[in-house]
Amino acid sequence: MQPVISFRNFSFRYKSQTRPTVKNVNLNIMPGEKIWIAGPSGSGKSTLAHCINGLIPFSYSGEITGELLLNGQEVSGRSIFERSRSVGTILQNPDAQFVGQTVGEDVAFQMENEEVAHGEMRTRVYSSLDLVGMLQYEEQGPHDLSGGQKQSVSLAGVLSTQADILLFDEPLANLDPASGTRAMGLIDEIHKTSGKTVILIEHRVEDVLGQPIDRIVIMSEGEIVAIGTPEELLRGGVLPNYGLRQPLYLNALGYAGIKLEHLSNLSTPEAVTAEKEVSQDYKQQIESWISFVDQNREQDKSNILLDIRDVSFSYSSSKNAKNAVKEVSFSIGAGERVALLGSNGAGKSTLSGLITGLFKPRSGEISWRGENIADWSIRRRGEEIGYVMQNPNHMITQHMIRDEVALGLQARGIVDQEKERRVNEALQICGLYPYRNWPVSALSFGQKKRLSIASILVLEPKLMILDEPTAGQDYRHYTEFMDFISGLSDQGMSFLFITHDMHLALEYADRAAVMANGEIIAADTVANVLSDRTITEQARLRETSLSRFAKAWGISSPAQFVQAFINMEQRSKMLNMGEGEASHE
Template sequence: MKPIISFQHYGFKYKNQSEPTLKDITLDVYPGEKIWIAGPSGSGKSTLAHCINGLIPFTYGGETSGSLIVGGEEPVNLSIFELSRTVGTILQDQDSQFVGLSVGEDVAFVMENKALPREQMKVDVVTALNMVDMLDYIEHSPYELSGGQKQHVSLAGVLSTDAEVLLFDEPLANLDPASGRLAMQLIDDIHRDRGKTIIIIEHRVEDVLQQPVDRIVLMNEGSIAVVGTPDEILSSGVLRQYGLRPPLYADALEYAGIALDAIKGLSIPQKLDVAGLKDTLNAWSERSGVKPEGARREPLLSAQQLTFGYNLEHPVVRDASLNIGAGEIVALLGNNGAGKSTLSQLITGILKPQSGKLTFAGEDISSWSIRRRGEQIGYVMQNPNRMITQHMISEEVGLGLKVRGIAASEIQERVEQVLKVCGLYAFRNWPVSALSYGQKKRLSIAAILVLEPKLIILDEPTAGQDYQHYKEFMDFIHTLSEQGVGFLLITHDMYLALEYADRAIVLHDGRIIAEDTVAAVLSNQEVTSAARLKETSLSLFAKANDLTSPAQFVQAFINEEKKGKAHE
């Protein structure tokens, strides 16, 4: 069988760069394969994708070496439109992919370019939207949809092209766990039922591996470092070496003294055929899974029975009460549409509650202006493009200080310090437009951190970031919390909550339905099911292997992780 994509000793160097971004890439992808390309930020994943879908050389110019064949042709000999018939791309930032005013118009765009008869176009649009379960939204604007819905519409649009290869760039960014699960199932259904060749670029290891993958391609510093099956990659323990987080239960096995090499079946949390596994893990859980006593913290923010609705008969937030202590990290969990963003807007003053009370450091803040609240409470939006206003990176981070009348010398010093913390110092003189989505995310966080608020609300702080940057950033958040800064993390990332949050609050249909340690919340199937959360893989693994206490197994993992952080 001939490969549908073939790189042979391929290299690429962008214009005005001294070093090539891709070096000696040799990789064959065969029709009907499902390939996952992974690696740290800057490893060349996106550049490799741009070579496949034609953005290189049509949008990004540069020098190439070696050969690349896509669908039997060299991309340089095709127009980008001709290449799109072979390769369809679903972008990480769906907003930049939409062209229609309605969902139906957007899906019909490619069909219009092919000059299909109107009646056939209507049938094909309905068929494509039906396949991704979005037919009910055919008249809606794409921009009114949730992140998961936008992704499904993007997928419907690409399906209408009949492209043989579907390239997914960070398909799980900004999706809640339930939507992420549906997205991976949908991608697998298309792969299986329609015989498409699937290429996925994604950081979220466990989520990608929920469905079968033929091969994993690990990239590092512009080269292909390792290629193998999921079993080969996971049992070798190389993921963390290349900026990826192994499945949590794999880490737990190592914490318990069980070697991973030669273990098969690690790609999903399932019963393993390992002698003495149950007894070893039960003993470790009992030894290491002692629930820590909650530290008494000085109250910082207190919300009491907040209720808000655009329509009073259907409130978005209902009688919500919560407390965040000084130096505490609290995870706010829940499905898309649960009311998490609305609750954060009530806290920051963007919205006013119909009833209820908010106090900050013991003072009623209902009469505080948004600006006054902003001096104490920082808010970092989920989509960085909605926060960024300046052209240059240093100007963006320093804008809030400039508005407050801080001296230029102090602004420069504080901006440089926070850019180092957020891993952006090397780009301080770059234009914002040159940054990736994940880098823009860190930039928007830097612009808030520099203002030194006492409480920071972070909406999906680690979306689109590789494990190395995720860990560096969250370790920094942990350090700030030790200095007394409180954090409310609005997140779909159950692993972030497990590793870094002191408590979890679960919001469902505008109500708080659970508040406890993260291990207890994410081991409670009733809560995770109601709120469309993802029961942690640790808990699923513990149940699959008949461990005595899944919650204690989860707590043992958390305690080992925190012990490791204390030693760093």
């Protein structure tokens, strides 16, 4: 059978660079395969995708050597429009793809360019929207939809073109866990029913592996370094060698001393099985491991920094208006890290606006070190509380990186020598010091995220509110940055993580509060919250793979299994930090 995509000794060098970004690539992708291209940021996977869909060389020029064949034909002589008939692309940010005023118009856009007959066009639009469950939104504006709905419309637009290859570039980046699970299920259903070739580029390992994958292609420093089935690469522990996260339940089994060589069906926690002769021994070994779990530390009530009591808020002044936040109560202590979990629209960002003073509560009280801050201005609150938005483009105002970080200090009249020191320190901390004299436009989305954090960090707040801090970050940058956050927390800075990233909550939060429909529906240890299926389903989160594994294996206390993992992760991080400090001495 002829490959649908074939790279032969392929390399590409951007015009502005001295070295190739992808090099020596040899890869055949067969018709109907489902491929996951994985690797850390800068590994070359997105560049490889741009070569497939034609953005290289038509949008990004450079030097190509070797061959790239689509359906057996060399692509060098084909226009980007011709390539789009074979390759449909769904981008990380669906807003960047929308061109129509309504959902229906947007799905029909490429067919209009191809002069498809009106009757056939309408049939294909309806069919595509129905397939992704979005037919009822045909007359609605695409920008008014939720993140998951936008991704579905983008997918419908590609399906309507009848392209044989579907290329997904970070499709889950802006989706909450429930929407991400639905999106991956939808992609898999389309793959099964249409027989199309599917190529995924995505950081969220467990979400991708939740549905069948034929092969994983791992890239590092521009080259393909490993190719294999999920079972092969997971059993061999290959993913962590290249900056990718191993599924959490496999890490937990490693902590418990369980060897993966005697296990099978490793891709999903519910399916993992052990060889018959070791099955009972392994279960007893896990139970023995979790029996030594330390209790999670309780909050120090005597050192409360921020205290929220019975706060409600509505966007309308009408007496009968529905509250977006309803009688919310929780607190954050000095040096504490709290994860505020919930799906898109749960009320998390509204609550952060109440804390920072952007909104005024309809009722209730917010206190800072015991003082009611109802009369504090936004500027006064900003001296104590820093807020970093989810989208860095909504915060950045300066052309140059150094100027962006220095802006807040300049507004406060900080002298030049002190300003220089603090700017350099914040850039070092956020991994941006080598780019300090670059224009902001040269940064990736993940780097812009770190820049927006640096611009607040430089002001030295006591509490930092981070809205989806890990969005757009690969595992290496996520770990480096969150380990730094842990260090600041140990020094007394407090953090509120507004997130639907379960991994962040498990690995870095002391406690978790869960919001749904404007209310706090749970506030407890992270292990207890994320092991409770009732809570996670109500909040459109996803029960952690750790507790799903524990329940599938009949472990007596799934929450304790999760807590054992958390404790081991924290000990491991402390040990690594200690070794790092020792190596610097």
